Amino acid sequence: MCMNLYWIWLLFNAVAWSFAILGFSGDLSEITWRLFGLSLFFILFFFMPLVKEKPVISTVLIAINAVISVIILFPQQGEPFNLFLLLILSLLIGEAYYQLSTRLASIIAIVSTIGVIFIILNKDLSATEISFILLYLVFLIAAIILYKQTKNEKDDFFLRYDVLLSEYRSLKRRVVSEEESARQEERTLIAHEIHDSVGHKLTALLMQMEAFRLTADEKDQEQIQSLKSLASESLEETRNAVKVLKSNEIGGLQGILRLIRMLETESFIRIQFSVKHGAFTVPLTGEQSFVIFRSVQEALTNIMKHSNAREAEISFEAPGGSVFRFEISNPVMNSYRFEEGFGLTSMRERLDKIGGQLEVQKTEEQFIVKGFIKLAD
Template identity: 50%
Template sequence: MIRVKSFFVWLTFYLVVWGASIFPLFEDLDQHIWRLLGVAFFFSLFFITPLFKENRQYLTISFCLQIGIVAFIFFPIETYNVNQFVLFIFVLLMAEATERLPVKQMVIVHLLSFLAIMVTFIFGSVSLMTFLFNIFFIIIVLAGFIFYKSRYVRYQYLLSQYEKLSSEFRTLKRRIVRDEESARQEERHMIGQEIHDSVGHKLTSLIMQLEAYRIQLETKDSPHVDRLKKLADESLEETRRAVKTYKQKEVGGLQGVMRLIRKLELESFIRVHFSVNHGAFAAPLTGEQSFTIYRAVQEGLTNMMKHSKTREAQITFDAPGGSIFRFEMTNPVKHTHNIKEGYGLISMRERLEKLGGGLETQRHEKQFILRGWVRLKERGDRHDSSASS
């Protein structure tokens, strides 16, 4: 889109300058018809030039041909004197070459343009002061183009270095997040293994000793020993459940949701402000609920980056009463038309509804609000479901 706009800008400049330059030719069409054919050939090359934008050699040849055509069209003879507007045509050609060509090819076009200007005005019947003014003007313009090109090349170099460093920074950030997660998971495995090896084995030994003690008693029916053995069995089962939980990947809870959002924030160069209210950290979110909430927030941030120029959002989490978990994302918008929900938001609503929740969008003044919620399971229900599984 930017290249199309640039093409039409150059076309406008050329039409204005060429219109002023060839206007005297229409006074005697029979005498200057070949010059007008040259103008048509020039614009044919102008429209073909974008086809060679990736081939610098052909692009340089095209500019050189256009310079030769301009010098041929406006070369002064007895029946035609040089037109001062021709100078601006050469300036436009040099400016376009400065923008589209590398330094070496740009210098070739500039030197050829300078020689064409010199020849055109030397053979034209212009005064010495006009000739010197035109040469001085061209020298100033050439110096300006060279300065601009040097600054532009420097800018492109710095931009490439910035993009390279930015890519390395994002890679390093992802590696740090991945290493931290790996370290946490390794630590959880180590703690779980330690609990299993120490407490679990001791509880198993205690159960075996209680069973041996019960056998050694004169009577096999000992309620006190049975209660102790049952308590030891329950403790061992709780220990195994805790070890199993520690060895699982840590994905549940608000902490996991926020960690995933922070990772997305680093990768997408956005800024997210969090606000946690009403016991949201203690909310018993399952892994599925946490992942669905993260996906809903991710979809909201994606829509923000797609439909708004801002890169900043506010996210609020709360769990009022401990029965539902709510999240609300707000970001500023500039356009005033209504926002139509796409497939992403509709899909997120369906996933939240399957978890007993919902999703809604709202437009308030200059803000877009995405609000969602899920129903929380009671802790007893969670333990029952885990035990039955």
């Protein structure tokens, strides 16, 4: 989006200057220095994206371009006032109010106004021309200030919306976490009840049957042994049921997909899944599942923070059953360099701890996070 705006501003300036230079007159040397000034104007214009994060430097560059425009289009002997100067200064003032704060943008408006007034004072213009120029500047600045106020209110509205949305997501996660905690407590309570009642009674039954077997007749031994085996199997199944009830961990890729699906619902991101080469059946441990989920979650969090595109592609694969690979990619709309922050660094450390590796790539069109984990034989 930012790059598209840059090209739009460039197009507007190029068109305005194309018509403005048609009014150039004089000898070759005079036209030459004007063209040199025009070249300097566009050189500074091309520097603007590099200092976008430094508003003071941006203000200086735009102010210099305003002065250059006034100097280049200053009417020479016998030349009329070049009205395209007003259009070029309007573009500079508009760009300043769009990118900078009101205080810094006002500096550009003041510099441009002083330049136009300097031309009025040093050239013999008619009253009609002077009135038109002054009214144009007054209406332009008033309109841009009104636009800036409206834009600030809109930005404030979206900021409050994002804060409320973040609070809603946090509350939703907390509710889900509390529900899961209550559910787990209930499961644990049921497991204890089964263990303390059914488990103990089956154990006592086995002990009594063993005591009865020692005193029973030979003809009843086979039936008693069969009953004892049935009681042992029941006790083992009860113990397994207790273990399942106490377990709160869903391992494997299925658990990861369940957690990511919940994150997708909360974050309103369109996610395309791609599962290849037996990734569904790969035997992941609980720690591996947790690290993969946290890695995917961090990648999606980066998308929410730094990307305007609410979409991502996630792929899992386990070629040969020796490694588990995952890849998260999303489209990007800027060419800025990225630096690994705390989230990506933590992701890399988690993967290194379990023998994995992380790779982060940024192209002109995509931001890609890749990782793999070595699986046990």
